[in-house]
Amino acid sequence: MRKRALLSVSDKSGILEFAQELEKMDYEILSTGGTKRFLEENGVSITAVDEITKFPEILGGRVKTLHPLVHGGLLAKHDDAQHQSEMAENGISPIDIVCVNLYPFRETISKPDVTVEDAIENIDIGGPTMLRSAAKNHAYVTVIVDSEDYAIVTSELRDQNATTPETRRRLAAKVFRHTAAYDSYISNYLTDLTGEEYPDQLTLTYELQQPLRYGENPHQKAAFYRSPLGSDFSIASAEQLHGKELSYNNIQDANAALQIIKEFKMPAVVAIKHMNPCGVGTGETISAAFAKAYEADSTSIFGGIVALNREVDAETAKQLAGIFLEIIIAPAFSKEALEILTQKKNIRLLTILFDGTKQDKWNTVTVEGGLLVQQPDTFGYEDAEIQVATERQPTDAELEALKLGWSVVKHVKSNAIVVSNSDMTVGIGAGQMNRVGSAKIALEQAGEKAAGAIMASDAFFPMSDTVEAAAKAGIKAIIQPGGSKKDQESIDMANAYGIAMVFTGVRHFKH
Structure with a gap:
């Protein structure tokens, strides 16, 4: 009896050559629809599935392979006497190879103008059923x-007239991963349509972007996976133009840089070290913005990650090339800038689609035995209902500085304090166990630049000690959420020193 292969694919790449190889090895090739027409037009002899089932394709192609003569041939055990007896009794022949691609559901729902009807019609039923069988x-x-697996299959068939058990198991595992991911796209799409926020089961799927040399430390294995339907504005969607392969820590830091840089519309530069900003600067040009970010902390920026929200020109490239940086991220690099920066062998140069419209709906964090999900913290200065709590109102210049400080502090690990003026940060205190500790770090880093600057806090002041420390350093305005039982003590302290203090009503904890 001739061996049989069933081919039904939406992706035609390589299928003709694969079918021709099978034909040379005397396989009977079964097919349907577009695949059948394509192969026949290119000279491959095809047996139509409906010739075997004696049942036509119906319902606009929705039913064509869902038949016992197909699935019996797929599911029968070749060395089981009972199975063989039942196959003979019912006129079922085995199918030895199945090659199927699924309807492009993911690609369909990625279209901005997709309709629900179009999405539903691109839910494949027969394909996943054959694959799973x-x-x-x-x-x-x-x-x-x-x-990609056509080559290994044809090679093994040529060499030994069969695929190895190891190859068949590997391919089967790939199939179940593929159908599981396919079902997750469908379930999540339909769940979103229902508006259900917290379904009883949450199925997420990711695709391997690249294995990594190691994780946070050399003794930890790691890999980078991307969400196929995730944000456009992401490291997973970046194009690397130059430099070494990204590491686990590079990816974490680069992501942190992107989350901050997207807060700014005017030319801005963010320098990151260990997932915290060490300097943020703005200016009329991107070169001026980098000069401010560098001035903010010229020590910590060494070995850091820098994100810029404008094309890197030659002038800025010369500035960047003057220090050791791990990664530079920007919307684009001019030809002259690339010529300058690529002289550094290892520096990673990445471009990102800064005007991408697709955003992640949830942030996820794994914990031992589980997963936390939350909405991204997109609450910005413009969203806040600013209330001046003190006797003195902030000046226009102080309001601009407060806006910059508030935009940055939400991305600093709590407890977080940022000292800034209207175009740059001058001191950042991150991750301390009490707020006054973070304030002392930020003020010490700012030094003389604290005089006349502002202070931003990610959460309220439980004591007035932070306000007093700020006042003694010369801080002129403070922005904080408010909401403490001791707010009045902080307000009184600010009034005593002539500090303007505003409340936003919203905190920005970042663990």
Whole structure:
């Protein structure tokens, strides 16, 4: 009896050559629809599935392979006497190879103007059913869902007239991963349509972007996966133009830089070290903005990650090239800038789609045995209902500085304090166990630049000690959420020193 292969693919790449190889090895090739027409037009002899089932495609193609003569051939055990007897009794022949691609559901729902009807029509039923049947029976059936696997299958068939058990199992595992991901796209799409925020089961799917040399430390294995339907404005969507492969820590730091840089519309530069900003600067030009970010902390920026929200020109490239940086991220690099920066062998140069419209709906964090999900913290200065709590009103210049400080402090690890003026940070205190400790670090870093600057806090002041420390350093205005039982003590302290203090009503804890 001739061996049989069922081919039905939406992705035609490589399928003709694969079918021709099978034909040379005397396989009978079964097919349907567009794949059948494509192969026949290119000279491959095809047996239509409906010739076997004696049942036509119906319901606009929704039903064509859902038939016992197909699935019996896929699910029968070749060495089971009862199975063989039932196959003979019912006129079922085995199918040895299944090659199926699924309807492009993910690609369909990625279109900005997709309709629900179009999405529903692109839910494949017969394809996943055949794949799962063949994958379950991989002890006997070779199942292919990825054109990259045509070569290994044809090679093994040529060499030994069969695929190895190891290959069949590997391909079956790939199939079940593929169908699980496919189902997750469908379930999440339909769940979003219902408006259900917290479904009883949450299924997320990611695709391997790259294995990494190691994780946070050399003794930890790591890999980078991307969400196929995730944000455009992300490291996963970046194009690397130059430099070494990204590391685990590079990716974490680069992501932190992007979350801050997107807060700014005017030319801005963010320098990151260990997922905290060490300097943020703005200016009329991107070169001026970098000069401010560098001035903010010329020590910590060494070995850091820098994100810029304008094209890197030659002038800025010369500034960047003057210090050791791990990564530079920007919307683009001019030809002259690339010529300057690529002279450094290892520096990573990344471009990001800064005007990407697709945003992640949830942030996720794994904990031992579980997963936390939350909405991204997109609450900005413009969203706040600013209330001046003190006798003195902030000046216009102080309001601009308060806006910058508030935009940055939400991205600093709590407890967080940022000291800034209207175009740059001058001191940042991050991750301390009490707020006055973070304030002391930020003020010490700011030094003389604290005089006349502002202070931003991610959460309220439980004591007036932070206000007093700020006042003694010369801080002129403070922005904080308010909401402490001891707010009045902080207000009184600010009034005593002539500090303007505003409340936003919203905190920005970042753990």
